[in-house]
Amino acid sequence: MAVKAFSDQWATLFKDEVNKSSVYKQAARGWKWTVGLVVEAEPDKNFPEARGVVMDLFDGSARDITVGTAADAQKCDFVITAPYSRWKQVATKELDATKGMLQGKLKLKGDLPTIVRYTKASQEMTECTTRVPVEWPDEK
Amino acid sequence: MLGGLIEANVENSPAKKKDFESLGAKVGIFVTDIDEGVTLDFRKGSLVVHNGLQSKRDLTIRAEAETVMNLSNLKIGLFGMPVYYDEVGRGVAGKLLQGKLRIDGLLGNLATLNTVTRIFSVQ
Numbered sequence: 001m002a003v004k005a006f007s008d009q010w011a012t013l014f015k016d017e018v019n020k021s022s023v024y025k026q027a028a029r030g031w032k033w034t035v036g037l038v039v040e041a042e043p044d045k046n047f048p049e050a051r052g053v054v055m056d057l058f059d060g061s062a063r064d065i066t067v068g069t070a071a072d073a074q075k076c077d078f079v080i081t082a083p084y085s086r087w088k089q090v091a092t093k094e095l096d097a098t099k100g101m102l103q104g105k106l107k108l109k110g111d112l113p114t115i116v117r118y119t120k121a122s123q124e125m126t127e128c129t130t131r132v133p134v135e136w137p138d139e140k
Numbered sequence: 141m142l143g144g145l146i147e148a149n150v151e152n153s154p155a156k157k158k159d160f161e162s163l164g165a166k167v168g169i170f171v172t173d174i175d176e177g178v179t180l181d182f183r184k185g186s187l188v189v190h191n192g193l194q195s196k197r198d199l200t201i202r203a204e205a206e207t208v209m210n211l212s213n214l215k216i217g218l219f220g221m222p223v224y225y226d227e228v229g230r231g232v233a234g235k236l237l238q239g240k241l242r243i244d245g246l247l248g249n250l251a252t253l254n255t256v257t258r259i260f261s262v263q
Contacts, residue, residue: 098205098209099171099173101141102142102171102174102176102208104141108141112141112144112148112262113148113149113212116212116262119209123206
């Protein structure tokens with residue numbers, strides 16, 4: 001059953017997918033930083049308020065993934081910012097996250113060498129996102 | 141992003157800083173699957189990043205986004221040479237052999253390529 005995008009239930013399912021992934025576990029060994037995803041508001045897409053996804057990731061597992069405010073996400077060690085519709089494109093595989101970052105469609109803040117070192121982990125994390133069945137607000 | 145990556149690498153490593161200060165070359169990077177390119181104009185201690193492929197490039201690297209990121213993950217081994225025998229290196233070498241990674245201007249600019257690879261590397 002689909003869950004609302006960027007809701008608490010979505011965060012729980014996303015965390016479960018990350019922790020089920022042996023690919024992620026292997027690729028993210030040694031990772032010890034928090035990652036925030038800022039989902040910028042797009043009122044015309046029925047997403048009126050920005051949200052933040054805070055991911056407490058450590059050594060191949062997701063200790064916690066929660067949804068809060070954009071300000072919560074911006075306190076993380078790494079912050080990736082994009083409008084709602086861009087995140088939807090990533091979650092539905094319309095936009096590859098690596099390409100998105102190279103094109104500047106996903107704005108990245110944080111130590112670039114570290115994030116590049118963990119490209120494989122970030123790719124698998126994106127795959128995990130796509131495995132969560134989602135109800136998108138602009139499709140109501 | 142590529143300019144930012146180089147800046148961070150050079151700041152974090154005296155060896156990369158030395159390479160950066162000695163490098164004078166125009167290197168194009170064209171990401172084939174997003175149809176976008178940049179020209180990195182290394183000017184012996186400074187870098188200007190231009191959108192698109194500028195003229196008179198010494199080297200042009202053409203590859204998909206994933207391969208460009210893998211180039212940054214190449215380990216640097218003996219004598220400052222990239223390591224092509226580990227998993228990442230074999231992947232990059234494979235792309236070269238398949239023609240999915242093209243390096244124009246390689247003949248005569250091998251030393252430049254090695255220096256650029258070292259500066260790019262996050263390992």
